[in-house]
Amino acid sequence: MSHKPLITFTxxxxxxxxxxxxxxxxxxxxxxxxxxxxxDHARYGMKNYLCHEISKPIIQSRISGDFAVEGxxxxxxxxxxxxxxSLHPAGHIIGSAQVRLEYKGYVSVVSGDYKTGDDGIxxxxxxxxxxxxxxxxxxxxxVYRWLPRKIVEENMRNxxxxxxxxxxxxxxxxxxxxxxxxxxxxLQSLGRIYVHSAIAKLNEVxxxxxxxxxxxxxxxxGSDRKNVQGQIVIVPPAASDSEMIRKVPKTAxxxxxxxxxxxxxxxxxSADAGFAISDHxxxxxxxxxxxxxxxxxxxxxxxxxxxxxRYLNENGFNAQVVKTRxxxxxx
Amino acid sequence: xxxxxQLFSELExxxxxxxxxxxxxxxxxxxxxxxxxxCLALFTGKRPKRPVKTTLMxxxxxxxxxxxxxxxxxxxSTVGDLGETLSLLLPPPAQIHDKPLHQWMEExxxxxxxxxxxxxxxxxxxxNGLNANERFIxxxxxxxxxxxxVSHKMLVNALARYSGEDASSLMHSxxxxxxxxxxxxxxxxxxxxxxxxxxxPYPFCLAYPLEGEPEELGKITNWSAExxxxxxxxxxxxxxxxxxxxxxxxxxxTDQFPDLxxxxxxxxxxxxxxxxxxxxxxxxxxxFNELQKRxxxxxxxxxxxxxxPAGFYAYDLPEFGFEDLRNRPLxxxxxxxxxxxxxxxxxxxSENLGFESWDHLAEIRQQSREVNSEGIMLKRLDSPYHSGxxxxxxxxxxxxxxTIDAVLIYAQKGSGRRSAYYTDYxxxxxxxxxxxxxxxxxxxxxxxxxxxxxxxxxxxxxxKFGPVRTxxxxxxxxxxxxxxxxxxxxxSGVAVRFPRIARWRRDKSVDEIDTIESVxxxxx
Numbered sequence: 001m002s003h004k005p006l007i008t009f010t011x012x013x014x015x016x017x018x019x020x021x022x023x024x025x026x027x028x029x030x031x032x033x034x035x036x037x038x039x040d041h042a043r044y045g046m047k048n049y050l051c052h053e054i055s056k057p058i059i060q061s062r063i064s065g066d067f068a069v070e071g072x073x074x075x076x077x078x079x080x081x082x083x084x085x086s087l088h089p090a091g092h093i094i095g096s097a098q099v100r101l102e103y104k105g106y107v108s109v110v111s112g113d114y115k116t117g118d119d120g121i122x123x124x125x126x127x128x129x130x131x132x133x134x135x136x137x138x139x140x141x142x143v144y145r146w147l148p149r150k151i152v153e154e155n156m157r158n159x160x161x162x163x164x165x166x167x168x169x170x171x172x173x174x175x176x177x178x179x180x181x182x183x184x185x186x187l188q189s190l191g192r193i194y195v196h197s198a199i200a201k202l203n204e205v206x207x208x209x210x211x212x213x214x215x216x217x218x219x220x221x222g223s224d225r226k227n228v229q230g231q232i233v234i235v236p237p238a239a240s241d242s243e244m245i246r247k248v249p250k251t252a253x254x255x256x257x258x259x260x261x262x263x264x265x266x267x268x269x270s271a272d273a274g275f276a277i278s279d280h281x282x283x284x285x286x287x288x289x290x291x292x293x294x295x296x297x298x299x300x301x302x303x304x305x306x307x308x309x310r311y312l313n314e315n316g317f318n319a320q321v322v323k324t325r326x327x328x329x330x331x
Numbered sequence: 332x333x334x335x336x337q338l339f340s341e342l343e344x345x346x347x348x349x350x351x352x353x354x355x356x357x358x359x360x361x362x363x364x365x366x367x368x369x370c371l372a373l374f375t376g377k378r379p380k381r382p383v384k385t386t387l388m389x390x391x392x393x394x395x396x397x398x399x400x401x402x403x404x405x406x407x408s409t410v411g412d413l414g415e416t417l418s419l420l421l422p423p424p425a426q427i428h429d430k431p432l433h434q435w436m437e438e439x440x441x442x443x444x445x446x447x448x449x450x451x452x453x454x455x456x457x458x459n460g461l462n463a464n465e466r467f468i469x470x471x472x473x474x475x476x477x478x479x480x481v482s483h484k485m486l487v488n489a490l491a492r493y494s495g496e497d498a499s500s501l502m503h504s505x506x507x508x509x510x511x512x513x514x515x516x517x518x519x520x521x522x523x524x525x526x527x528x529x530x531x532p533y534p535f536c537l538a539y540p541l542e543g544e545p546e547e548l549g550k551i552t553n554w555s556a557e558x559x560x561x562x563x564x565x566x567x568x569x570x571x572x573x574x575x576x577x578x579x580x581x582x583x584x585t586d587q588f589p590d591l592x593x594x595x596x597x598x599x600x601x602x603x604x605x606x607x608x609x610x611x612x613x614x615x616x617x618x619f620n621e622l623q624k625r626x627x628x629x630x631x632x633x634x635x636x637x638x639x640p641a642g643f644y645a646y647d648l649p650e651f652g653f654e655d656l657r658n659r660p661l662x663x664x665x666x667x668x669x670x671x672x673x674x675x676x677x678x679x680x681s682e683n684l685g686f687e688s689w690d691h692l693a694e695i696r697q698q699s700r701e702v703n704s705e706g707i708m709l710k711r712l713d714s715p716y717h718s719g720x721x722x723x724x725x726x727x728x729x730x731x732x733x734t735i736d737a738v739l740i741y742a743q744k745g746s747g748r749r750s751a752y753y754t755d756y757x758x759x760x761x762x763x764x765x766x767x768x769x770x771x772x773x774x775x776x777x778x779x780x781x782x783x784x785x786x787x788x789x790x791x792x793x794x795k796f797g798p799v800r801t802x803x804x805x806x807x808x809x810x811x812x813x814x815x816x817x818x819x820x821x822x823s824g825v826a827v828r829f830p831r832i833a834r835w836r837r838d839k840s841v842d843e844i845d846t847i848e849s850v851x852x853x854x855x
Binding site: 141142143144145259261262263264265266272273274304307310311314 | 343344345396398399401402405406409410411412415416419420467745751
């Protein structure tokens with residue numbers, strides 16, 4: 001490469017020297033471009049955040065302190081020290097974006113977390129051609145191949161109906177941001193949907209940004225214990241074994257996560273059901289995304305980095321593993 | 332196979348015994364007769380021998396899914412189950428095969444004489460018509476264990492609820508000799524294949540652990556003391572020339588101990604004796620590890636019978652000459668037992684330990700490891716043979732475990748339920764400036780601690796040997812165990828019995844772990 005690299009990997013995170021900003025940094029820096037509002041990508045302590053416009057209010061509600069956030073829409077170009085920056089749908093959660101950087105004709109794309117399938121609520125993933133592509137590999141093994149969304153959702157809906165026939169409350173464990181809203185869409189019309197306060201708080205923010213959500217009620221610990229009977233409750237993983245859930249009389253619990261693809265993971269979690277429904281690309285999705293970029297250089301971050309990079313290298317790509325702090329405490 | 336697949340997913344989607352039993356009952360109520368008998372055969376291990384080698388199945392999947400061998404191994408290491416790995420790697424099915432369970436099983440049985448090419452054609456064709464879950468089951472139908480937590484006992488309880496038959500005669504029936512191709516399901520569970528009266532055991536009389544001091548039990552003259560043996564608690568039932576050996580888990584283990592059966596056949600009485608199955612060699616009780624080698628085998632080889640002879644230490648006599656003695660005092664039952672028990676090298680009598688005071692007994696207890704016993708059993712002399720656990724008459728007074736502090740050096744992911752986390756650990760102690768392995772331990776930590784260690788392992792891996800990670804020697808654990816002896820299996824030259832993690836010593840650093848000298852000093 002004749003010019004100096006457009007992005008580098010530093011101890012603070014992914015850095016663009018020409019633009020003098022970081023992408024999803026894990027240490028406090030002045031200028032951070034953030035792919036999406038999950039806590040392992042949008043961290044506390046930056047002076048300035050740049051993100052998609054839907055992520056903006058979420059970041060404002062999740063992160064405290066004195067900072068500035070700028071939200072831009074997909075496809076709009078912003079120039080920083082000569083670097084042309086634009087955001088493109090990553091399909092991971094609502095507001096999630098791939099960051100495209102262009103300088104003197106060289107293009108780098110940092111995809112953050114992404115999935116290639118349409119989840120019914122996030123803007124679907126769009127491949128962006130580039131010279132250099134930074135990809136996640138959360139599910140970078142060929143045992144992780146998701147069933148079509150229609151089928152998994154049908155399985156979940158059937159499970160709820162079966163629970164209702166047995167007068168049981170269906171309790172879903174799902175991440176507050178992204179998965180929870182996706183479940184609300186998939187399960188609407190089967191019953192009243194109650195959500196944990198952490199999810200309710202995010203829903204309000206999301207609604208304000210103009211995204212449509214199905215009807216839901218915040219779960220009130222005192223009064224709703226009986227009302228939820230036979231209905232649907234969605235809680236974040238941290239609350240799955242909480243007082244709130246233990247007090248509901250007859251429950252059936254389900255975990256919704258890509259890890260549920262493997263029996264061992266399902267059984268370890270000791271839930272009544274596990275649905276392999278993920279906001280990350282599966283094996284085929286990762287490979288097709290990498291191919292679609294046409295990139296000459298692939299950086300593989302968090303997940304099954306080693307096998308995924310090795311497989312890419314054996315199949316004509318130039319891939320290397322990059323150690324990041326993404327994926328901590330996530331899915 | 333849809334119904335069986337449904338049963339299977341219901342069994343694995345609940346941890347509650349009642350749910351599992353309900354799922355089984357539901358299956359027995361709705362499934363085809365021929366499928367039900369196969370279901371029983373599969374869950375009791377009465378299955379045909381594997382007709383297709385796993386290595387071949389692996390080769391075919393690698394070929395069909397077009398992945399390199401190393402990637403297959405990565406996947407297998409993550410999934411932790413071969414049949415499941417195969418099912419997840421195959422491309423989606425192109426058609427639908429809907430055949431009943433018994434038809435699949437009969438077809439699988441027919442595979443034996445065929446060539447590998449013909450087997451491949453059959454198996455790949457089957458895979459192509461099944462979804463991932465059904466494929467997984469199909470792979471298990473060919474061979475391998477189901478590991479879904481259905482014990483014989485649970486199966487019997489479900490059958491009892493479904494049929495209204497008595498549980499112990501059902502256990503006798505399903506554990507007995509029957510052939511899946513010639514036995515009808517109703518015949519089997521109605522007990523037409525057996526005479527249930529001959530086999531029926533009694534509920535075991537169980538003891539609580541002694542928590543306070545033995546002085547609190549009062550006068551020593553009211554108590555008998557005997558060694559608490561560390562084998563398999565069992566009842567030998569001999570009635571009308573039929574012999575049955577039941578384990579405490581209420582499973583029939585008769586076939587695993589032909590040497591005991593032969594010895595008992597020489598007794599000319601009908602009785603039910605309660606005692607401990609052990610490996611007894613040259614008059615010495617061997618440790619549990621030796622006994623373990625004989626368990627859960629389809630056949631016990633002549634070599635094994637010779638090298639690991641089984642013995643039975645009789646404790647009690649719930650029945651003699653068809654008379655129920657359970658409400659007679661212990662002294663009377665013991666006297667009766669002593670009067671006819673042959674007391675050979677195989678059929679031994681658990682001796683009453685003479686002791687002059689509780690302090691004296693405490694001394695004997697301290698020595699109990701020397702005879703490979705795990706402590707003392709205290710029984711009130713006038714106690715009946717209770718059904719189950721009753722507080723007050725029988726107490727177990729085990730020796731305290733030994734402990735050492737050791738450092739975690741290798742970690743491996745678990746299998747099955749635990750395949751997502753590093754749950755299998757190898758610990759080391761210090762030998763001068765080296766670390767030498769002393770024990771592997773799997774249990775004793777909370778799920779939360781395991782997750783924390785998993786994170787540590789991920790961040791601090793030094794090397795990778797297949798699924799094993801070498802980790803920075805930093806985390807110190809207190810390892811508890813029941814016994815210790817010299818062994819060539821571990822680099823330290825010693826091996827411990829029943830190692831488990833007593834607690835995570837976050838307060839200790841690797842400089843403070845035990846040394847080989849301090850550990851060897853524990854060997855008596």
